Amino acid sequence: MNIHDSEKLAGLLEREGYVRAASEKDADLILLNTCSIREKAAEKVFSELGRLRRLKSKNPDLVLGVCGCVAQQEGERIYKRAPYVDFVIGPRAIESIGPALAKIRRGERGSLRITDTEYRNDSIRFPFDEIRRVGEGRAKAFVTIIEGCNHRCTYCIVPTTRGREIYRPMTRVLDEVRTLAAKGVIEVEFLGQTVNAYRDEDGNTLAELLTATAAIERIRRIRFTTSHPAQMTERLMDAMAAAQPKVCTYLHLPVQSGSTRVLQQMRRGYDRETYLSKIAALRSRLPKMLFGTDIIVGFPGETEEDFQHTIRLLDEVQFATVYSFIYSQRPGTKALDFLDELAPAEKHERLQRLQEHQKAIQTRRMAGWLGRTMEVLVEGRSKRNAERWTGRTVGARVVNFEGPTAAGRLEQVEITKTTPFSLTGRVAGSVLDRDRPASI
Numbered sequence: 139m140n141i142h143d144s145e146k147l148a149g150l151l152e153r154e155g156y157v158r159a160a161s162e163k164d165a166d167l168i169l170l171n172t173c174s175i176r177e178k179a180a181e182k183v184f185s186e187l188g189r190l191r192r193l194k195s196k197n198p199d200l201v202l203g204v205c206g207c208v209a210q211q212e213g214e215r216i217y218k219r220a221p222y223v224d225f226v227i228g229p230r231a232i233e234s235i236g237p238a239l240a241k242i243r244r245g246e247r248g249s250l251r252i253t254d255t256e257y258r259n260d261s262i263r264f265p266f267d268e269i270r271r272v273g274e275g276r277a278k279a280f281v282t283i284i285e286g287c288n289h290r291c292t293y294c295i296v297p298t299t300r301g302r303e304i305y306r307p308m309t310r311v312l313d314e315v316r317t318l319a320a321k322g323v324i325e326v327e328f329l330g331q332t333v334n335a336y337r338d339e340d341g342n343t344l345a346e347l348l349t350a351t352a353a354i355e356r357i358r359r360i361r362f363t364t365s366h367p368a369q370m371t372e373r374l375m376d377a378m379a380a381a382q383p384k385v386c387t388y389l390h391l392p393v394q395s396g397s398t399r400v401l402q403q404m405r406r407g408y409d410r411e412t413y414l415s416k417i418a419a420l421r422s423r424l425p426k427m428l429f430g431t432d433i434i435v436g437f438p439g440e441t442e443e444d445f446q447h448t449i450r451l452l453d454e455v456q457f458a459t460v461y462s463f464i465y466s467q468r469p470g471t472k473a474l475d476f477l478d479e480l481a482p483a484e485k486h487e488r489l490q491r492l493q494e495h496q497k498a499i500q501t502r503r504m505a506g507w508l509g510r511t512m513e514v515l516v517e518g519r520s521k522r523n524a525e526r527w528t529g530r531t532v533g534a535r536v537v538n539f540e541g542p543t544a545a546g547r548l549e550q551v552e553i554t555k556t557t558p559f560s561l562t563g564r565v566a567g568s569v570l571d572r573d574r575p576a577s578i
Contacts, residue, residue: 541565
Protein backbone atom coordinates (compact mmCIF):
# COMPACT_ATOMS: atom_id res chain seq x y z
CA MET A 139 0.00 0.00 0.00
CA ASN A 140 2.76 2.47 0.89
CA ILE A 141 4.57 1.87 -2.40
CA HIS A 142 1.36 2.62 -4.26
CA ASP A 143 0.69 5.72 -2.13
CA SER A 144 4.18 6.90 -3.08
CA GLU A 145 3.26 6.45 -6.76
CA LYS A 146 0.18 8.60 -6.17
CA LEU A 147 2.28 11.28 -4.48
CA ALA A 148 4.74 11.24 -7.38
CA GLY A 149 1.88 11.68 -9.85
CA LEU A 150 0.39 14.54 -7.84
CA LEU A 151 3.76 16.28 -7.59
CA GLU A 152 4.35 15.95 -11.33
CA ARG A 153 0.96 17.57 -11.88
CA GLU A 154 2.19 20.46 -9.71
CA GLY A 155 5.26 20.87 -11.91
CA TYR A 156 7.81 19.01 -9.78
CA VAL A 157 10.42 16.67 -11.24
CA ARG A 158 12.40 13.99 -9.46
CA ALA A 159 15.72 15.27 -8.03
CA ALA A 160 18.94 13.39 -8.65
CA SER A 161 19.76 13.31 -4.92
CA GLU A 162 18.61 14.66 -1.56
CA LYS A 163 21.17 17.47 -1.80
CA ASP A 164 19.58 18.65 -5.06
CA ALA A 165 16.00 18.50 -3.74
CA ASP A 166 13.70 21.43 -2.96
CA LEU A 167 11.17 19.03 -1.40
CA ILE A 168 11.56 15.78 0.54
CA LEU A 169 8.57 13.68 1.58
CA LEU A 170 8.64 10.72 3.94
CA ASN A 171 5.76 8.33 3.26
CA THR A 172 5.32 6.36 6.46
CA CYS A 173 3.87 3.22 8.06
CA SER A 174 2.81 2.84 11.70
CA ILE A 175 1.63 -0.76 11.80
CA ARG A 176 4.54 -1.62 14.12
CA GLU A 177 6.36 0.50 16.66
CA LYS A 178 9.77 -0.10 15.07
CA ALA A 179 8.57 1.27 11.73
CA ALA A 180 7.22 4.41 13.38
CA GLU A 181 10.46 5.01 15.29
CA LYS A 182 12.43 4.74 12.04
CA VAL A 183 10.56 7.82 10.85
CA PHE A 184 11.91 9.91 13.71
CA SER A 185 15.40 8.52 13.11
CA GLU A 186 15.18 9.54 9.45
CA LEU A 187 13.89 12.99 10.39
CA GLY A 188 16.90 13.40 12.65
CA ARG A 189 19.18 12.63 9.73
CA LEU A 190 17.35 15.08 7.46
CA ARG A 191 17.63 17.83 10.06
CA ARG A 192 21.30 18.29 9.17
CA LEU A 193 20.38 18.61 5.51
CA LYS A 194 17.72 21.21 6.26
CA SER A 195 20.07 23.23 8.46
CA LYS A 196 22.34 23.62 5.43
CA ASN A 197 19.39 24.44 3.16
CA PRO A 198 16.66 26.34 5.08
CA ASP A 199 14.52 26.59 1.93
CA LEU A 200 14.18 22.82 1.76
CA VAL A 201 10.55 21.78 2.32
CA LEU A 202 10.20 18.69 4.49
CA GLY A 203 6.91 16.81 4.79
CA VAL A 204 5.69 13.62 6.45
CA CYS A 205 2.87 11.63 4.83
CA GLY A 206 1.05 8.41 5.61
CA CYS A 207 -0.05 6.66 8.77
CA VAL A 208 2.58 8.08 11.13
CA ALA A 209 1.54 11.56 10.01
CA GLN A 210 -2.08 10.71 10.81
CA GLN A 211 -1.31 9.14 14.17
CA GLU A 212 1.61 11.22 15.42
CA GLY A 213 1.08 14.63 13.82
CA GLU A 214 1.51 16.72 16.96
CA ARG A 215 4.35 14.58 18.29
CA ILE A 216 6.18 14.97 14.98
CA TYR A 217 6.22 18.74 15.43
CA LYS A 218 7.36 18.41 19.04
CA ARG A 219 10.23 16.09 18.19
CA ALA A 220 11.03 17.61 14.79
CA PRO A 221 9.79 21.24 14.69
CA TYR A 222 11.64 21.81 11.41
CA VAL A 223 9.05 19.65 9.58
CA ASP A 224 6.91 21.90 7.36
CA PHE A 225 3.75 19.80 7.09
CA VAL A 226 2.16 16.42 7.80
CA ILE A 227 -0.54 14.79 5.66
CA GLY A 228 -2.62 11.72 6.54
CA PRO A 229 -3.02 8.79 4.09
CA ARG A 230 -6.49 9.73 2.87
CA ALA A 231 -5.61 13.37 2.43
CA ILE A 232 -2.58 13.07 0.16
CA GLU A 233 -4.53 14.69 -2.68
CA SER A 234 -4.10 17.86 -0.59
CA ILE A 235 -0.36 17.91 -1.29
CA GLY A 236 -0.81 20.60 -3.96
CA PRO A 237 -2.70 23.08 -1.71
CA ALA A 238 -0.26 22.35 1.13
CA LEU A 239 2.73 23.23 -1.02
CA ALA A 240 0.93 26.35 -2.28
CA LYS A 241 0.53 27.53 1.33
CA ILE A 242 4.19 26.94 2.00
CA ARG A 243 5.15 28.89 -1.12
CA ARG A 244 3.07 31.76 0.29
CA GLY A 245 5.18 31.64 3.43
CA GLU A 246 2.76 29.69 5.64
CA ARG A 247 5.38 27.30 6.98
CA GLY A 248 5.35 25.26 10.16
CA SER A 249 2.73 23.14 11.91
CA LEU A 250 0.64 22.66 8.78
CA ARG A 251 -1.31 19.49 9.51
CA ILE A 252 -3.72 17.99 6.99
CA THR A 253 -5.31 14.73 8.12
CA ASP A 254 -8.30 12.86 6.81
CA THR A 255 -11.05 13.69 9.28
CA GLU A 256 -13.28 14.70 6.39
CA TYR A 257 -13.39 11.03 5.39
CA ARG A 258 -14.03 9.62 8.87
CA ASN A 259 -17.63 8.66 8.20
CA ASP A 260 -19.33 5.81 6.40
CA SER A 261 -19.41 7.63 3.07
CA ILE A 262 -18.70 5.46 0.06
CA ARG A 263 -17.09 8.44 -1.69
CA PHE A 264 -13.55 7.50 -2.62
CA PRO A 265 -11.12 10.34 -1.81
CA PHE A 266 -9.87 10.82 -5.35
CA ASP A 267 -9.32 8.99 -8.59
CA GLU A 268 -5.96 7.48 -9.25
CA ILE A 269 -3.15 9.82 -10.21
CA ARG A 270 0.04 7.91 -10.52
CA ARG A 271 3.43 7.87 -12.10
CA VAL A 272 3.95 4.74 -14.22
CA GLY A 273 7.54 4.47 -15.42
CA GLU A 274 8.61 3.50 -18.90
CA GLY A 275 8.71 -0.24 -19.45
CA ARG A 276 6.47 -0.91 -16.48
CA ALA A 277 4.24 -3.90 -17.16
CA LYS A 278 2.72 -4.04 -13.67
CA ALA A 279 0.58 -1.48 -11.85
CA PHE A 280 -1.14 -1.23 -8.48
CA VAL A 281 -4.75 -0.06 -8.34
CA THR A 282 -6.41 0.88 -5.04
CA ILE A 283 -10.06 -0.21 -4.84
CA ILE A 284 -10.78 0.12 -1.12
CA GLU A 285 -9.39 2.26 1.70
CA GLY A 286 -9.68 1.63 5.43
CA CYS A 287 -10.82 -1.32 7.51
CA ASN A 288 -14.04 -2.11 9.41
CA HIS A 289 -12.46 -4.87 11.50
CA ARG A 290 -11.33 -4.00 15.02
CA CYS A 291 -8.53 -6.48 15.66
CA THR A 292 -7.24 -5.86 19.16
CA TYR A 293 -3.62 -5.36 18.09
CA CYS A 294 -4.12 -3.26 14.94
CA ILE A 295 -3.90 0.49 14.49
CA VAL A 296 -5.00 0.54 10.83
CA PRO A 297 -8.67 1.48 11.53
CA THR A 298 -7.36 4.45 13.54
CA THR A 299 -4.93 5.69 10.89
CA ARG A 300 -6.80 4.68 7.72
CA GLY A 301 -10.42 4.98 8.88
CA ARG A 302 -13.45 2.91 7.97
CA GLU A 303 -13.83 1.22 4.62
CA ILE A 304 -14.71 3.28 1.57
CA TYR A 305 -14.96 1.80 -1.89
CA ARG A 306 -14.03 3.07 -5.31
CA PRO A 307 -16.79 2.63 -7.94
CA MET A 308 -16.09 -0.38 -10.14
CA THR A 309 -16.67 1.63 -13.31
CA ARG A 310 -13.81 3.97 -12.39
CA VAL A 311 -11.54 1.08 -11.45
CA LEU A 312 -12.15 -0.56 -14.82
CA ASP A 313 -11.59 2.74 -16.65
CA GLU A 314 -8.19 2.99 -15.01
CA VAL A 315 -7.29 -0.62 -15.78
CA ARG A 316 -8.16 -0.08 -19.45
CA THR A 317 -6.02 3.08 -19.50
CA LEU A 318 -3.12 1.19 -17.95
CA ALA A 319 -3.54 -1.67 -20.42
CA ALA A 320 -3.37 0.81 -23.30
CA LYS A 321 -0.03 2.01 -21.88
CA GLY A 322 1.41 -1.51 -21.93
CA VAL A 323 0.54 -2.76 -18.45
CA ILE A 324 -0.28 -6.48 -18.49
CA GLU A 325 -0.47 -7.17 -14.73
CA VAL A 326 -2.67 -5.30 -12.26
CA GLU A 327 -2.77 -5.76 -8.51
CA PHE A 328 -5.84 -4.51 -6.66
CA LEU A 329 -5.04 -3.06 -3.25
CA GLY A 330 -6.84 -2.56 0.02
CA GLN A 331 -6.33 -3.13 3.73
CA THR A 332 -9.14 -5.71 3.42
CA VAL A 333 -9.33 -5.90 -0.35
CA ASN A 334 -11.82 -8.77 -0.47
CA ALA A 335 -14.33 -6.71 1.54
CA TYR A 336 -14.79 -4.53 -1.56
CA ARG A 337 -18.42 -3.66 -2.39
CA ASP A 338 -19.23 -0.48 -4.29
CA GLU A 339 -22.47 1.48 -4.14
CA ASP A 340 -23.96 -0.64 -6.94
CA GLY A 341 -23.29 -3.85 -5.02
CA ASN A 342 -20.33 -4.97 -7.12
CA THR A 343 -17.91 -7.08 -5.10
CA LEU A 344 -14.36 -8.20 -5.76
CA ALA A 345 -15.84 -11.24 -7.52
CA GLU A 346 -17.53 -9.04 -10.14
CA LEU A 347 -14.41 -6.89 -10.47
CA LEU A 348 -12.21 -9.92 -11.15
CA THR A 349 -14.65 -11.18 -13.78
CA ALA A 350 -14.80 -7.80 -15.54
CA THR A 351 -11.03 -7.29 -15.40
CA ALA A 352 -10.36 -10.73 -16.85
CA ALA A 353 -12.43 -9.70 -19.88
CA ILE A 354 -9.94 -6.92 -20.71
CA GLU A 355 -7.90 -8.55 -23.44
CA ARG A 356 -4.51 -6.96 -22.82
CA ILE A 357 -4.48 -7.80 -19.11
CA ARG A 358 -2.63 -11.09 -18.60
CA ARG A 359 -2.31 -11.24 -14.81
CA ILE A 360 -4.55 -10.15 -11.93
CA ARG A 361 -3.59 -10.09 -8.25
CA PHE A 362 -5.19 -8.65 -5.13
CA THR A 363 -3.93 -7.99 -1.62
CA THR A 364 -4.41 -7.98 1.35
CA SER A 365 -7.30 -10.37 1.95
CA HIS A 366 -9.07 -11.10 5.24
CA PRO A 367 -10.06 -14.74 5.83
CA ALA A 368 -13.54 -13.72 6.99
CA GLN A 369 -14.29 -12.17 3.57
CA MET A 370 -12.94 -15.10 1.54
CA THR A 371 -16.37 -16.19 0.31
CA GLU A 372 -17.44 -19.08 -1.90
CA ARG A 373 -18.59 -16.53 -4.46
CA LEU A 374 -15.14 -14.97 -4.61
CA MET A 375 -13.44 -18.36 -4.82
CA ASP A 376 -15.68 -19.34 -7.73
CA ALA A 377 -14.86 -16.07 -9.52
CA MET A 378 -11.13 -16.67 -9.04
CA ALA A 379 -11.45 -20.12 -10.57
CA ALA A 380 -13.62 -18.91 -13.46
CA ALA A 381 -11.11 -16.15 -14.31
CA GLN A 382 -8.23 -18.56 -14.84
CA PRO A 383 -5.55 -18.34 -16.09
CA LYS A 384 -5.55 -14.58 -15.51
CA VAL A 385 -6.05 -14.56 -11.73
CA CYS A 386 -2.62 -15.41 -10.35
CA THR A 387 -2.12 -18.56 -8.32
CA TYR A 388 -0.80 -16.81 -5.22
CA LEU A 389 -2.92 -15.47 -2.38
CA HIS A 390 -1.72 -13.61 0.70
CA LEU A 391 -4.17 -14.61 3.45
CA PRO A 392 -2.97 -13.43 6.90
CA VAL A 393 -3.77 -15.91 9.68
CA GLN A 394 -1.81 -14.15 12.51
CA SER A 395 -1.91 -17.24 14.79
CA GLY A 396 -2.60 -20.95 14.59
CA SER A 397 -4.29 -20.96 17.99
CA THR A 398 -8.06 -20.49 18.15
CA ARG A 399 -7.73 -19.08 21.66
CA VAL A 400 -5.26 -16.42 20.51
CA LEU A 401 -7.36 -15.65 17.43
CA GLN A 402 -10.31 -14.97 19.73
CA GLN A 403 -8.13 -12.64 21.82
CA MET A 404 -7.07 -10.90 18.63
CA ARG A 405 -10.73 -10.59 17.61
CA ARG A 406 -9.98 -11.90 14.14
CA GLY A 407 -13.48 -13.22 13.44
CA TYR A 408 -12.55 -16.82 12.61
CA ASP A 409 -10.97 -19.84 14.28
CA ARG A 410 -8.21 -22.23 13.25
CA GLU A 411 -10.57 -24.72 11.60
CA THR A 412 -12.38 -22.03 9.63
CA TYR A 413 -9.08 -20.76 8.25
CA LEU A 414 -8.02 -24.27 7.23
CA SER A 415 -11.40 -24.85 5.58
CA LYS A 416 -10.88 -21.70 3.47
CA ILE A 417 -7.48 -23.00 2.35
CA ALA A 418 -8.99 -26.38 1.47
CA ALA A 419 -11.87 -24.78 -0.46
CA LEU A 420 -9.46 -22.67 -2.49
CA ARG A 421 -7.20 -25.62 -3.26
CA SER A 422 -10.17 -27.71 -4.38
CA ARG A 423 -10.88 -25.05 -7.02
CA LEU A 424 -7.29 -24.01 -7.72
CA PRO A 425 -4.90 -26.93 -7.06
CA LYS A 426 -1.81 -24.87 -7.98
CA MET A 427 -2.63 -22.04 -5.56
CA LEU A 428 0.26 -20.92 -3.34
CA PHE A 429 -0.39 -19.12 -0.06
CA GLY A 430 1.41 -16.45 1.91
CA THR A 431 0.53 -15.27 5.39
CA ASP A 432 1.37 -13.00 8.33
CA ILE A 433 2.02 -14.34 11.83
CA ILE A 434 2.35 -12.45 15.11
CA VAL A 435 4.51 -14.17 17.72
CA GLY A 436 4.30 -13.37 21.43
CA PHE A 437 0.80 -11.91 21.50
CA PRO A 438 -0.20 -11.18 25.14
CA GLY A 439 -1.14 -14.44 26.83
CA GLU A 440 0.33 -16.69 24.13
CA THR A 441 1.43 -19.98 25.71
CA GLU A 442 3.88 -22.55 24.39
CA GLU A 443 0.86 -24.68 23.46
CA ASP A 444 -0.60 -21.79 21.46
CA PHE A 445 2.73 -21.35 19.72
CA GLN A 446 2.89 -25.05 18.84
CA HIS A 447 -0.56 -24.76 17.25
CA THR A 448 0.96 -22.11 14.97
CA ILE A 449 3.96 -24.30 14.12
CA ARG A 450 1.61 -27.16 13.21
CA LEU A 451 -0.40 -24.79 11.02
CA LEU A 452 2.75 -24.09 9.00
CA ASP A 453 3.08 -27.82 8.38
CA GLU A 454 -0.58 -28.24 7.46
CA VAL A 455 -0.80 -25.34 5.00
CA GLN A 456 2.77 -25.41 3.63
CA PHE A 457 2.88 -21.65 3.06
CA ALA A 458 5.05 -20.37 0.23
CA THR A 459 5.84 -17.18 2.15
CA VAL A 460 5.45 -16.15 5.80
CA TYR A 461 5.95 -12.65 7.18
CA SER A 462 6.45 -13.10 10.91
CA PHE A 463 6.85 -10.49 13.62
CA ILE A 464 6.94 -10.13 17.38
CA TYR A 465 3.80 -8.50 18.75
CA SER A 466 4.19 -4.73 18.83
CA GLN A 467 2.12 -2.56 21.16
CA ARG A 468 0.27 0.19 19.33
CA PRO A 469 -1.45 3.16 20.98
CA GLY A 470 -5.22 3.10 21.12
CA THR A 471 -5.56 -0.65 20.60
CA LYS A 472 -7.46 -3.02 22.91
CA ALA A 473 -4.48 -5.35 23.32
CA LEU A 474 -2.74 -2.69 25.40
CA ASP A 475 -5.07 -3.71 28.23
CA PHE A 476 -4.06 -7.38 28.05
CA LEU A 477 -1.63 -8.85 30.55
CA ASP A 478 1.66 -9.52 28.79
CA GLU A 479 3.84 -11.78 30.96
CA LEU A 480 6.02 -13.31 28.26
CA ALA A 481 9.63 -12.15 28.51
CA PRO A 482 11.09 -10.38 25.44
CA ALA A 483 13.81 -13.03 25.20
CA GLU A 484 11.18 -15.77 24.97
CA LYS A 485 9.34 -13.87 22.23
CA HIS A 486 12.53 -13.56 20.21
CA GLU A 487 13.31 -17.24 20.75
CA ARG A 488 9.86 -18.24 19.49
CA LEU A 489 10.20 -16.00 16.46
CA GLN A 490 13.54 -17.60 15.61
CA ARG A 491 12.07 -21.10 15.97
CA LEU A 492 9.14 -20.22 13.74
CA GLN A 493 11.33 -18.65 11.06
CA GLU A 494 13.71 -21.61 11.03
CA HIS A 495 10.77 -24.01 10.74
CA GLN A 496 9.29 -22.05 7.85
CA LYS A 497 12.68 -21.75 6.15
CA ALA A 498 12.93 -25.54 6.07
CA ILE A 499 9.47 -25.74 4.48
CA GLN A 500 10.39 -23.16 1.84
CA THR A 501 13.71 -24.90 1.13
CA ARG A 502 11.87 -28.14 0.31
CA ARG A 503 9.15 -26.45 -1.72
CA MET A 504 11.48 -24.25 -3.75
CA ALA A 505 13.78 -27.18 -4.56
CA GLY A 506 10.86 -28.70 -6.45
CA TRP A 507 11.17 -26.00 -9.13
CA LEU A 508 14.74 -26.99 -10.08
CA GLY A 509 14.99 -27.84 -13.77
CA ARG A 510 11.51 -26.59 -14.58
CA THR A 511 10.66 -23.81 -17.02
CA MET A 512 8.47 -21.01 -15.68
CA GLU A 513 6.81 -17.94 -17.14
CA VAL A 514 8.31 -14.78 -15.62
CA LEU A 515 7.20 -11.17 -15.89
CA VAL A 516 10.44 -9.17 -16.08
CA GLU A 517 10.45 -6.31 -13.54
CA GLY A 518 13.93 -4.94 -14.22
CA ARG A 519 17.57 -5.40 -13.33
CA SER A 520 18.43 -7.27 -10.15
CA LYS A 521 19.40 -4.93 -7.32
CA ARG A 522 22.13 -7.31 -6.19
CA ASN A 523 23.60 -8.08 -9.61
CA ALA A 524 23.15 -5.58 -12.43
CA GLU A 525 24.06 -8.25 -14.98
CA ARG A 526 20.95 -10.21 -14.07
CA TRP A 527 17.26 -9.58 -14.50
CA THR A 528 14.57 -10.14 -11.90
CA GLY A 529 10.89 -10.93 -12.17
CA ARG A 530 8.02 -12.97 -10.75
CA THR A 531 6.04 -16.01 -11.72
CA VAL A 532 2.24 -16.10 -11.51
CA GLY A 533 2.80 -17.82 -8.17
CA ALA A 534 4.79 -14.76 -6.98
CA ARG A 535 8.10 -16.63 -6.91
CA VAL A 536 11.04 -14.24 -7.36
CA VAL A 537 13.29 -15.33 -10.23
CA ASN A 538 16.72 -13.85 -10.98
CA PHE A 539 18.05 -14.82 -14.37
CA GLU A 540 20.45 -14.12 -17.22
CA GLY A 541 19.70 -13.72 -20.90
CA PRO A 542 18.51 -11.23 -23.49
CA THR A 543 15.28 -9.53 -22.40
CA ALA A 544 13.84 -6.20 -21.23
CA ALA A 545 11.65 -4.91 -18.42
CA GLY A 546 7.99 -5.57 -19.05
CA ARG A 547 8.44 -8.71 -21.11
CA LEU A 548 7.13 -12.18 -20.37
CA GLU A 549 9.84 -14.81 -20.66
CA GLN A 550 10.15 -18.55 -20.25
CA VAL A 551 12.96 -19.11 -17.73
CA GLU A 552 14.63 -22.43 -16.93
CA ILE A 553 15.38 -22.74 -13.20
CA THR A 554 19.00 -23.68 -12.49
CA LYS A 555 19.27 -22.93 -8.75
CA THR A 556 16.92 -22.59 -5.79
CA THR A 557 17.08 -20.99 -2.34
CA PRO A 558 14.36 -20.74 0.33
CA PHE A 559 13.47 -17.26 -0.90
CA SER A 560 14.19 -17.04 -4.63
CA LEU A 561 15.00 -18.89 -7.83
CA THR A 562 17.83 -18.48 -10.33
CA GLY A 563 17.67 -19.36 -14.01
CA ARG A 564 18.29 -18.46 -17.62
CA VAL A 565 16.05 -17.48 -20.51
CA ALA A 566 14.93 -20.68 -22.21
CA GLY A 567 14.45 -19.54 -25.79
CA SER A 568 13.28 -16.42 -27.57
CA VAL A 569 10.18 -14.28 -27.07
CA LEU A 570 7.35 -15.98 -25.20
CA ASP A 571 4.32 -17.08 -27.18
CA ARG A 572 1.81 -14.63 -25.68
CA ASP A 573 -1.12 -17.03 -26.23
CA ARG A 574 0.42 -19.72 -24.08
CA PRO A 575 -1.22 -20.17 -20.64
CA ALA A 576 0.95 -19.03 -17.76
CA SER A 577 2.69 -21.65 -15.63
CA ILE A 578 3.07 -21.43 -11.88
